[in-house]
Structures are given as structure tokens and as C-alpha cells.
Amino acid sequence: xxxxxxxxxxxxxxxxxxxxxxxxxxxxxxxxxxxxxxxxxxxxxxxxxxxxxxxxxxxxxxxxxxxxxxxxxxxxxxxxxxxx
Numbered sequence: 001x002x003x004x005x006x007x008x009x010x011x012x013x014x015x016x017x018x019x020x021x022x023x024x025x026x027x028x029x030x031x032x033x034x035x036x037x038x039x040x041x042x043x044x045x046x047x048x049x050x051x052x053x054x055x056x057x058x059x060x061x062x063x064x065x066x067x068x069x070x071x072x073x074x075x076x077x078x079x080x081x082x083x084x
Contacts (some may be wrong), residue, residue, distance in 0.1 A: 018049045029053075046083035 016048035021042065029042040033056045044050045 002057075015044070015052055018046050019044060030056055033057050036060050036064070080084050 003026060012026045012030055015021065015029060016023045019026070019042075020027070025042060029044075031041055032042075033053050036057055040056075044053050
């Protein structure tokens, strides 16, 4: 099975293909965008890769919120266990 069938590799390879970036630069761009850091050293110029960057950014925000919520819930459970 080819690695290009999963969505993550598809988004990286499409960003690399459309923007003419090496695959490593596309992976770096997706990582920085997903973490909502956005250094600005790689900027998508085509509408499809701008849309892709927007989707990656929203997914990064959602995953960061989910991770924070899980952390808060774990702390609440740990605090409740200590007070019993």
C-alpha cells in the first residue's frame, strides 16, 4: 500500500507539488501551521494550498483545545481522588 493514500501524506505531497517545495519543507510548513506558530518563512501562494493551510490551522487549534481539555479533566480527577 502506498503512503500517499493517507490524508496527511496527501496534504504534504500536494503542498509540495503545488508550491514546488521539497517534501521536507512541506512537512515543516504543515507542522508549523498545525501548531499555529506560523513563522512566515514558507507562505502558500496558490488558492488550493492556502485553503489547505487554513484547514491544517483549524485542525491544529481543535487538537490543542482537545489536549487542554483532557489535561484539565485529568487534573480534576486527580484532585477528586486526593480529597477522598
